[in-house]
């Protein structure tokens with residue numbers, strides 16, 4: 239494992255009476271491709287949100303690139319958070335704006351207010367956007383409106399928006415849930431090559447475990463907020479998978 243990007247020490251996260259994650263301790267290193275698998279309600283999204291700092295733990299400590307986010311000033315926290323890019327199933331694109339504007343949104347954190355405002359009228363950093371769109375295979379869509387794109391293309395725009403942030407780690411929450419099998423394989427292969435070639439870390443939640451086995455180097459099996467296993471795919475047996483999915487969330 240490369241140097242740690244994320245470290246969790248006895249982390250729990252509670253929502254009211256629901257213990258979404260319970261006493262989780264683990265470390266995820268540079269260059270790892272980690273799949274979060276488990277039934278609905280297992281705590282996969284909660285874990286991703288703790289890793290990108292959009293949620294804070296109820297107890298325990300989450301460290302990102304050696305920094306405990308809860309101990310940092312808002313400015314320093316944002317600087318660390320910019321190193322972590324997240325892609326969601328719902329893309330979160332501004333659908334009536336063009337692709338170049340949507341991808342530029344990933345750079346706003348690096349820009350002055352003036353440059354950000356000016357970019358709404360006159361898109362900045364076209365070369366950077368084109369480069370990111372080339373990486374995700376849709377450079378010809380630079381000026382297309384986001385709502386005129388297919389679901390797979392929109393997911394690629396969301397990924398390009400993360401790439402211009404130049405993150406150390408990419409988090410993806412169910413990125414293939416709304417894609418057909420062929421597009422799903424395309425996107426997972428793209429995530430694998432983008433992270434492998436650049437030595438970035440990937441943490442991805444997946445309902446379809448076939449993709450987890452095929453594209454990831456480490457599988458975290460979660461059930462009812464508890465870690466059931468943390469192993470390379472070659473060591474995860476059918477029995478472990480059966481047991482993981484035997485308990486569907488009763489909440």
Ligand SMILES: Nc1ncnc2c1ncn2[C@@H]1O[C@H](COP(=O)(O)OP(=O)(O)OP(=O)(O)O)[C@@H](O)[C@H]1O
Pocket residue numbers: 253254256257258276277278279280281282283284285489
């Ligand atoms: N903001 C919230 N408020 C209340 N409960 C929440 C909240 N977020 C998550 N939970 C609860 O925490 C538990 C874990 O949810 P989480 O979304 O992390 O699971 P998941 O494994 O991502 O599920 P799915 O595969 O269905 O997306 C669930 O019982 C869920 O209802």
